[in-house]
Amino acid sequence: MQDDTKLRDFIKTDLARGKVTGDLAFTDDLIESEILDSLGIMKLILFIENTYAVKISDDDLTLENFSSIMSINSLLERKGTRP
Amino acid sequence: MNFSLSDTQLLQWESIVEFSRRELNAQLHENDQQGNFPLENWKKCAEMGLFALLTPEQYGGLGEDLISTVHSIQALSYGCEDSGLVHAIITQLCCIVLVNLYGSAEQKRRFLGKLSCGALIAAQSITEPDAGSDVLAMRTKVDAAGPGYLLSGGKVFISNGPLADLVIVFAKCGAGKSAFGDITCFLVEKNTPGYSMGNPLQKMGLRTLQNCEMFFDEVCVPEQMMLGKNGHGMFIFNEAIEWERALMTASHLGTLERILEKSLDYAKTRKQFGKEIGKNQSIANKIGTMKVNLELGKLILYKMAWLKDQGKRATLEASLGKLFVSESLKSACLEAIQIHGGYGYMQECDLERDLRDSVAATIYSGTSEMQRNIIARMLGL
Numbered sequence: 001m002q003d004d005t006k007l008r009d010f011i012k013t014d015l016a017r018g019k020v021t022g023d024l025a026f027t028d029d030l031i032e033s034e035i036l037d038s039l040g041i042m043k044l045i046l047f048i049e050n051t052y053a054v055k056i057s058d059d060d061l062t063l064e065n066f067s068s069i070m071s072i073n074s075l076l077e078r079k080g081t082r083p
Numbered sequence: 084m085n086f087s088l089s090d091t092q093l094l095q096w097e098s099i100v101e102f103s104r105r106e107l108n109a110q111l112h113e114n115d116q117q118g119n120f121p122l123e124n125w126k127k128c129a130e131m132g133l134f135a136l137l138t139p140e141q142y143g144g145l146g147e148d149l150i151s152t153v154h155s156i157q158a159l160s161y162g163c164e165d166s167g168l169v170h171a172i173i174t175q176l177c178c179i180v181l182v183n184l185y186g187s188a189e190q191k192r193r194f195l196g197k198l199s200c201g202a203l204i205a206a207q208s209i210t211e212p213d214a215g216s217d218v219l220a221m222r223t224k225v226d227a228a229g230p231g232y233l234l235s236g237g238k239v240f241i242s243n244g245p246l247a248d249l250v251i252v253f254a255k256c257g258a259g260k261s262a263f264g265d266i267t268c269f270l271v272e273k274n275t276p277g278y279s280m281g282n283p284l285q286k287m288g289l290r291t292l293q294n295c296e297m298f299f300d301e302v303c304v305p306e307q308m309m310l311g312k313n314g315h316g317m318f319i320f321n322e323a324i325e326w327e328r329a330l331m332t333a334s335h336l337g338t339l340e341r342i343l344e345k346s347l348d349y350a351k352t353r354k355q356f357g358k359e360i361g362k363n364q365s366i367a368n369k370i371g372t373m374k375v376n377l378e379l380g381k382l383i384l385y386k387m388a389w390l391k392d393q394g395k396r397a398t399l400e401a402s403l404g405k406l407f408v409s410e411s412l413k414s415a416c417l418e419a420i421q422i423h424g425g426y427g428y429m430q431e432c433d434l435e436r437d438l439r440d441s442v443a444a445t446i447y448s449g450t451s452e453m454q455r456n457i458i459a460r461m462l463g464l
Contacts, residue, residue: 014463038219038264039460042321046396055394058185058311061318063263 004076008069010047015040026070031063041066048072052081092151096158102131103162111165111291115436118283118290120246121168128168129201133159134175139183142195149326149388152176153333160337164433166440167291169337173330174242178205178251180326181268185311185319190270194249206247207323208238208271208297216453218253218320219264223299225254232309234269234277234302242447244295245283248273252299253316266316270308277302288439321398327448328401329387335412335444336380342412342437343373346419360422369418376411383407399461406454409444416441 012024016035020028030036036044044066045056054076065075088096106127114121128134136152138144147155160169179198182190197203214220223236234254244250250271257265271278281296311319347370350361360366383404390397416438420427427434445451 017463038317039457041263041317042396042398043461046398049396058315058318061263061312061315 004069004073006051007048007072010051011035011044011069014047015044024069027068029067030069031067036066044072048076052076052079054079054081088154092154095151095155099131099133099155099158100162102127103159107163107165107168111433111436112430114165115167115290118285120171120291120293121165124165124168125171125204126201128159128172133172134179134201135199137176137183138179138195138199142183142191142199144179144195144199148392149329150385150392153329153384153388156330156333157337157340160334161341162337164341164437165291166334166338166437167289169334170289170292170331171243173327173334174207175201175205176330177323177327178207178249181207181251181310181319181323182270184322185268185315187307189307190310194270198249203248204243204246205249205251206241206243208241208244208250208252209320210238210240211236212239216449219266219317221253221255221266223252223254225256225267225269225304228303231303231305232269234271234299234304236299238297238299240284240294240447241280241297242292242294244280244297245293250278250297251310252297253320254299256314256316263314264317265314266320267313268310268316268319269304270310271299271302271304275302275304287442288436289443324448325387325391325397325401328405329384329391329397331444331448332380332384332387332401332404332408335408335441336377336384338437338441339373339377339380339408339412339415342415342419342434343370343377345434346370346373346415346422349423366422369422373411373415373418376407376415380404380408380411399458402449402454402457402461405448406451406458409441410451413438413441413445 008024016024019035020033048054049056060075065071107124132145135144136147136155140146156173163169175198179195182194194203198205209218211221211223223238225232225234234252236254252269252271253266254269255265256267277300279298284294286294350366350370351359353360383400387397387400387404390400416434420434420438423432423434426432
């Protein structure tokens with residue numbers, strides 16, 4: 001599985017700014033580390049839908065799908081989009 | 084990009100404006116002063132099909148898109164001077180949207196038809212004393228109990244609350260520490276044991292709109308009354324708020340257009356020092372600003388509605404539109420009073436009521452300060 005630079009950059013510069021020091025690992029827990037808050041998750045969904053031309057449905061909205069960059073990548077791959 | 088409206092949409096505008104002026108403005112002074120809900124006018128709006136705008140045809144609705152609907156709401160608010168009634172109608176429409184988007188087949192079958200013909204009145208129960216825009220701070224909780232759930236807590240400022248036959252209640256279903264907020268929605272019917280409400284609240288404006296506190300004392304809710312998925316309340320809330328801000332912005336624009344025309348008429352007919360007061364730049368500039376804000380407001384409103392019709396999210400646009408148009412409306416009301424001078428300050432001129440109503444527009448559905456915060460966050464700040 002490939003890391004996704006655009007996704008990682010967005011999370012790091014837009015959502016995690018001021019919340020994490022150092023690098024953001026592929027498997028870092030975005031929810032436990034409070035990188036994703038209520039507005040942050042909406043921004044992330046908007047970014048994913050606009051960047052990868054996919055629709056995040058109700059069924060996709062699980063904590064597991066958004067817990068790390070790796071899990072988001074997996075979600076995108078299942079939706080037929082190669083991150 | 085197409086900025087034109089269809090013949091059908093334009094005819095609907097004329098029809099709703101004519102209906103609103105003819106049927107909805109009588110006894111407004113009395114209703115405003117006494118805080119009365121105009122139930123007869125509500126029924127007339129139901130007969131006019133205003134609650135059915137967004138309901139799919141299979142449930143007895145008109146199945147219109149959001150662009151047509153915001154155009155209709157603009158027309159309603161342009162013709163109807165009772166902003167409290169318009170707010171009540173928008174609350175009903177928002178509840179219909181949520182049931183349609185997230186309801187089970189059974190919930191849609193049971194409620195959509197009755198809500199769309201006005202036989203049932205609905206309310207959204209979200210705000211709490213310590214949880215306004217910070218929705219995730221809500222304390223109303225829901226616990227699994229046997230085959231269903233127990234709902235406990237309290238809400239405040241609930242629009243349509245005192246009249247509501249059906250309430251969409253948002254409640255915490257966990258610790259609420261996750262990004263998903265651990266919030267779940269339930270449909271609660273009037274007369275459900277343990278559910279009660281306070282007296283209608285006295286307000287500065289929007290006095291015909293009925294608001295109250297709600298109390299849930301271990302209200303037993305069956306699983307089939309859950310709206311959407313368990314724990315998905317925050318997403319439902321975010322969707323609801325986008326629709327609400329679009330519809331509210333439409334109503335604010337309708338009122339703004341009415342106030343602009345009223346000010347323009349006055350500026351053309353009122354003479355002082357031998358000339359129309361509109362010939363003075365200080366008056367003309369105020370009216371020019373109203374026109375600028377009206378036209379810019381329409382652009383962001385229709386973009387917002389277009390995005391929703393495409394099945395897209397409009398978080399940023401909803402905040403931009405709500406902020407800009409509600410502040411423009413409040414400013415226009417103040418300027419209109421100034422243009423009308425002493426007459427504008429009198430109750431019979433109606434502008435003082437419009438001003439009181441407009442203050443609420445910059446508070447409900449997220450204050451202007453919160454809209455700026457959201458916009459900043461969406462820009463990456």
